[in-house]
Amino acid sequence: MKATALIAEDEALLAANLQAELFGVWPDLEIVAVVGDGQSAVKEALRLQPAVLFLDIRMPGMSGLECAETLAEEWPEDAGAFPLIVFVTAYDQYAVQAFERAAFDYLLKPLQLARLEQTCARLKTRLGERSVEVGGELALGGIVEQMRELLAAGGGGAQAGQDSQDSSPLRxxxxxxxxxxxxxxxxxxxxxxxxxxxxxxxxxxxxxxxxxxxxxxxxxxxxxxxxxxxxxxxxxxxxxxxxxxxxxxxxxxxxxxxxxxxxxxxxxxxxxxxx
The missing domain is CATH 2.40.50.1020 (LytTr DNA-binding domain)
Structure with missing residues (x-):
């Protein structure tokens, strides 16, 4: 079956550039939706159930991480496999290490063609492996575990940034x-x-x-x-x-x-x- 993808990026020029680059390195990939915010990404992902999600980390209203968390919670039990998520980020290398530990793929802005080709190759391999799996629950279970790791990694950094007064338990x-x-x-x-x-x-x-x-x-x-x-x-x-x-x-x-x-x-x- 033809692979499908959704792009969530609030900067229209970057979204268009990613779409064009994807067409060049993966002509068979069908982009079923391009949205500019996290809420729309959740809505369209649940409706269209694409195989791949390209999520910008920083979006208005709901970040890419929050979007992925929401989808992991709301993905229907009777739906297909949970989408493979690629985060698109301008974060520094320290944050990127958190994404790697959580076994998600990522793309750094500005996009590098060689890196995009590498990502697409990984996606094709994983989608091929999924084609022989029975049902989508196994994949969803894996993504839930990865989300826990990623949220834990992100939460630790946020908490470390609080001052000593805010770190005391609230009474x-x-x-x-x-x-x-x-x-x-x-x-x-x-x-x-x-x-x-x-x-x-x-x-x-x-x-x-x-x-x-x-x-x-x-x-x-x-x-x-x-x-x-x-x-x-x-x-x-x-x-x-x-x-x-x-x-x-x-x-x-x-x-x-x-x-x-x-x-x-x-x-x-x-x-x-x-x-």
Whole structure:
């Protein structure tokens, strides 16, 4: 079958250049979509299910890494193999080493023809190997493992960049509503949930909104007690009553003091294993 690819690049000239270069080194590759932001990349990748994704690291709204993370979580169970991801980056060599450890391929800007040819050769080989695999779950399992490694490598660098004051564990959440600031002990929080430009802070009997990102909060939380279970959810491990897996393999959590159930994504499902 003819290989297909999607390009996500917010600079139109660079996207056009990559498309032209790909046509020269891999004429049989069909570019099914060219988009300029991460949200569009996720939407079109889920709709078209291309074999290869070329993702720019820096894009408005959602980065290439966040796009890959979202796709790993949302890729349908009954779909084909998860796309092979090639990150396109202007990062320095230190960051590139993180991509290599995670077993993803990458292209540095400005693009070098010889490097692109090498990447395409690797992609062709891997696609040929996939053609004899049964189903796509094996490939998806591998990409989930790679995403964990890559996110861990990236997260460590981000945390190292915080000053000493920010590195201490957070004890109190100051949630403002009108003229009132509620002092919410972190120990009382059952879970945090991303909500647009805010984070919902949920306790047993109340909910608060704080103007922050979940990523910023994660840098201040004790990760031994607060577990990320989804790109948009972090739960206090002591608040979890049980974890149930349905026939399709979807994992959900029952909480001790709340009636709602929380969904665990593929990226974090390995936290829940019987002893």
């Amino acid at each position: 109190i959440i100051q949630a403002s509503a009108g003229n009132t600031i509620s002092m919410v002990p972190v120990d009382k929080v059952i879970y945090f949930e991303a909500a647009d430009k805010y984070v919902r802070v949920v306790t047993a009997d109340r909910e608060h909104l704080v103007r922050s990102s979940l990523k910023e909060l994660l840098l201040r939380l004790d990760t031994q007690r607060f577990w990320q279970i989804h790109r948009g959810s972090v739960v206090h491990c002591d608040a979890i009553a049980s974890a149930q897996r349905d026939e399709a393999g979807k994992l959900t959590l029952t909480l001790r003091e709340r009636s709602e159930r929380l969904v665990v994504s593929r990226l974090y499902a390995d936290r829940f294993r019987g002893m």
